[in-house]
Amino acid sequence: MEHFSSPLSMQRNPSLHLVSLELSLAILSGTLPRELGELSTLQSLYLGVNPLHGTIPLDLGYNFSRSDIELSGNTLSGTLPASIWNICEKLVSLKIYGNYLSGSLPNPALPDATCKSLQYLDLGKIYFLGIFLCLYISFDFGKNIFSGNFPMFISKFNGLKELDLGGTNFSRPVPETLAALKLEKLNLSHNNFSGMLPNFGESKFGMHVFEGNNPTLCGHPLGPYSGSSGLSPFVITGIVIALMTALVVVASLLIGYFQGKWRKHADEAVNKFEKVEEEEAGCGEGKLILFQGGEHLTPEDMLNGTGQVMEKTSYVTIYKEKLADGGTIALRLLREGSCKGRSTCLTVIRQLGRV
Structure with missing residues (x-):
């Protein structure tokens, strides 16, 4: 049809x-x-x-x-x-x-x-x-x-x-x-x-x-x-928020742990300086203070190296020094008269030790 x-x-x-x-x-x-x-x-x-x-x-x-x-x-x-x-x-x-x-x-x-x-x-x-x-x-x-x-x-x-x-x-x-x-x-x-x-x-x-x-x-x-x-959906949203919060807390704890460890090394170096300063008080001799990463160096290593002035401030002169073994270090020398008295110098040293 x-x-x-x-x-x-x-x-x-x-x-x-x-x-x-x-x-x-x-x-x-x-x-x-x-x-x-x-x-x-x-x-x-x-x-x-x-x-x-x-x-x-x-x-x-x-x-x-x-x-x-x-x-x-x-x-x-x-x-x-x-x-x-x-x-x-x-x-x-x-x-x-x-x-x-x-x-x-x-x-x-x-x-x-x-x-x-x-x-x-x-x-x-x-x-x-x-x-x-x-x-x-x-x-x-x-x-x-x-x-x-x-x-x-x-x-x-x-x-x-x-x-x-x-x-x-x-x-x-x-x-x-x-x-x-x-x-x-x-x-x-x-x-x-x-x-x-x-x-x-x-x-x-x-x-x-x-x-x-x-x-x-x-x-x-x-x-x-x-x-x-x-x-x-409400329960799923709550679980996601809880997991994100836990992740932030763990990350904060890890950051705090490594920052604390770094400060500990810096404070140990400063304490070592203070101890040497106390033992040598009144002798009038300069002392070489080594911070973390430079423990293997000796005064002779630095005296035999070739240096180049990188920066000068009111407290220190910063040298870029090439060592005899091929390594490179940053050498900070306190300028004469940059600090007066033991307490003032200790403050400057603490600041340098945390750089």
Whole structure:
């Protein structure tokens, strides 16, 4: 039935009062004609599991006698027309799963629409495998990918018994108002829902109803948290902060340890000088004081080396001296008159010892 041309001719036949059109698995091709909406007596439309393509016409929602619409298992694309909710007060079943619809799910024109007659709403992905006429037939159907958050208006459809949004790509928390519906069947699997689930009752729905969502989705029957770590985000944040604090403390202790060790060597050199100064007090002879790193040197090593003045200050003259063995040292000589008295010289020596 190429391009589905027959509905137009049927509509123009005044003697025909078509109530139900059932052409599922009829291998129909082409697109859905807008004339379907002009069949004023048509209540049930079953066109599932056909290779029909194109968009769902707006006219489909202009006939208020509709009770059942079954368009699942085709290759329909585009967005679901908002006009479909115009007839939801009398519509009992709307099944459009297994297509390639996209975009956001439109809101009803009336914000408080309850669609009181609607009992079966199926927008999800179809999983179908069957045997027909002794033939093994496997169908690979499409998947509706909608955008946006959970369609809140659905939770106002008080007559719903079955709701299937499996694999439709909705996100954010599932509203608490959904639990108030008297649902007998529910499928919210393979979306991106997160947060706390509403209280649907202790044993009404199993875990498979909510599988394949964001790992943070929690609540009965999934448990406190369904992520791989088993820890809440707050606990993970606390652990990270504690580890970083411990790392800073350990680094501070290591730095303090090495600084203390360095000061100890410097103080030992100064103490050695003070001890020699006390032993030689009054003798008037100069003494060579060696700090850390120069313990192997002798006065002869420095007297035999060749030096070059690098810097002069009010206290010392700094030489860069090349030793006979090829090594290089920095030699600091106190300038005559740079310090007066034992205590003043000791202060200068302590400062030099810590350089």
